[in-house]
Amino acid sequence: MAAPLILLAVPSVLSGFWGSPLTGNGFAAFLEGHTEAAHVDVAVMAASALVALAGIGLAWLMYGAKTLAPERVSAWFGPAYQVLYHRYWVDELYGGIVRVVVLGGARLLRLFDERVVDGAVNGVAALTRSVGSALRQLQTGRLQSYGWAMYAGAVVIAAVVLATEFMR
Numbered sequence: 001m002a003a004p005l006i007l008l009a010v011p012s013v014l015s016g017f018w019g020s021p022l023t024g025n026g027f028a029a030f031l032e033g034h035t036e037a038a039h040v041d042v043a044v045m046a047a048s049a050l051v052a053l054a055g056i057g058l059a060w061l062m063y064g065a066k067t068l069a070p071e072r073v074s075a076w077f078g079p080a081y082q083v084l085y086h087r088y089w090v091d092e093l094y095g096g097i098v099r100v101v102v103l104g105g106a107r108l109l110r111l112f113d114e115r116v117v118d119g120a121v122n123g124v125a126a127l128t129r130s131v132g133s134a135l136r137q138l139q140t141g142r143l144q145s146y147g148w149a150m151y152a153g154a155v156v157i158a159a160v161v162l163a164t165e166f167m168r
Contacts, residue, residue, distance in 0.1 A: 061068040074081040086092070138149070 058068075058073065062070050062073060074085070083089075138145075
């Protein structure tokens with residue numbers, strides 16, 4: 001983790017000296033004489049520092065000196081502790097989205113694949129199999145069967161020719 005933190009720290013420090021491209025303020029702007037009066041809210045700064053120091057002190061009492069039980073502190077803060085402990089339930093939200101959207105979509109695609117794609121492929125295979133089974137009965141290898149088939153074909157052709165002549 002040290003390398004990513006260093007990579008993030010260097011631009012942070014440089015933007016403090018030279019300013020951010022988004023704001024144009026910074027130490028370089030100060031050196032060039034572009035000074036603007038900045039409004040400093042001392043009350044907000046003091047409150048932020050006190051809250052940070054209180055958090056550091058509380059953590060030291062619980063985990064450094066071990067004079068205060070974390071369970072007791074969690075009972076003091078009640079719902080706020082639960083919200084922070086569960087990290088605003090972001091993991092649960094993402095898990096629900098993954099479970100509903102991603103896995104639900106995957107199930108729908110699986111059903112489409114099983115019913116439509118596999119159904120089409122298996123249907124073509126079944127049709128080919130059944131046509132092959134029917135045609136297999138015609139290919140017996142016995143000359144008598146072929147003779148009867150040629151005789152029946154000649155009879156059908158003669159019947160068609162006579163029917164067309166009769167219809168004229």
